[in-house]
Amino acid sequence: MARKAAPKRPPALDEARLRQQAIGAQLRQMFEDVVNEPVPGEFLDILRRADSDGADPD
Amino acid sequence: MAGPDRPKMTDTARDDVFKTGLVALIPQLRAFARTLTGDPTAADDLAQDAMIKAWDARASFEIGTNMKAWTFMILRNQFYSEKRRSWRQTQLDQESAERTLVAVDDPSAPIALDELRLGLAMLPSEQREALVLVGAGGFAYEEAAAICGCAVGTVKSRVSRARRALQLILEHGAYDRDGKAASEAMGSILAHAERLSGAR
Numbered sequence: 001m002a003r004k005a006a007p008k009r010p011p012a013l014d015e016a017r018l019r020q021q022a023i024g025a026q027l028r029q030m031f032e033d034v035v036n037e038p039v040p041g042e043f044l045d046i047l048r049r050a051d052s053d054g055a056d057p058d
Numbered sequence: 059m060a061g062p063d064r065p066k067m068t069d070t071a072r073d074d075v076f077k078t079g080l081v082a083l084i085p086q087l088r089a090f091a092r093t094l095t096g097d098p099t100a101a102d103d104l105a106q107d108a109m110i111k112a113w114d115a116r117a118s119f120e121i122g123t124n125m126k127a128w129t130f131m132i133l134r135n136q137f138y139s140e141k142r143r144s145w146r147q148t149q150l151d152q153e154s155a156e157r158t159l160v161a162v163d164d165p166s167a168p169i170a171l172d173e174l175r176l177g178l179a180m181l182p183s184e185q186r187e188a189l190v191l192v193g194a195g196g197f198a199y200e201e202a203a204a205i206c207g208c209a210v211g212t213v214k215s216r217v218s219r220a221r222r223a224l225q226l227i228l229e230h231g232a233y234d235r236d237g238k239a240a241s242e243a244m245g246s247i248l249a250h251a252e253r254l255s256g257a258r
Contacts, residue, residue: 020221029171030174030194031090031190032089035089036085039085043084043105043109046110046113047081050113
């Protein structure tokens with residue numbers, strides 16, 4: 001897209017695009033916020049328990 | 059991950075590889091569960107159940123394939139199999155009753171996290187999960203389709219409908235000033251979004 005002057009978009013379209021970008025960014029942020037939380041101990045306890053159960057028949 | 063030429067791993071070695079992978083995915087699973095249930099406590103219960111399911115099913119996982127997609131699919135199945143949708147509905151009803159979404163006029167204004175959470179909660183669940191998987195979870199459409207057990211085209215259309223509906227929700231707010239119930243107002247917003255996306 002190497003146009004000198006970008007064709008004028010209807011303002012509504014620009015707005016929609018901006019709004020979508022903002023929503024997308026915030027959605028990722030929301031997800032990342034949880035990803036970055038420390039993992040509660042119970043999660044690792046589950047796997048530790050699985051370990052000590054000897055976990056594995058065949 | 060195992061090297062390509064490695065001979066068959068012992069069960070123990072395999073379990074260790076699997077476990078390491080699973081531990082690394084816990085944060086992601088918690089995040090996905092949070093978007094499904096909308097409630098941190100219910101989400102962690104769900105994510106832990108999914109972890110147990112994944113561990114029990116580890117023999118059916120092929121080491122080296124996409125473990126994130128595999129565990130997300132298990133978590134999602136767990137969510138729907140236990141009718142956990144009802145939690146979300148309760149949660150949504152409570153939140154809607156307590157809060158009012160405020161319409162934003164500036165399109166570049168940042169979206170408040172609370173509003174996004176609430177808006178997301180108002181989407182039909184299949185649209186919400188598609189949008190979260192693709193828009194936040196980092197999955198390709200193909201992967202999201204595999205996780206949701208539907209066609210790629212279906213995921214694409216759900217994502218685009220979700221985006222449109224979310225935008226309308228955030229623009230218009232959940233409550234009408236005339237005091238119409240939030241659910242009723244939402245119904246008309248979503249119906250509007252459906253009409254827009256239906257008119258291809």
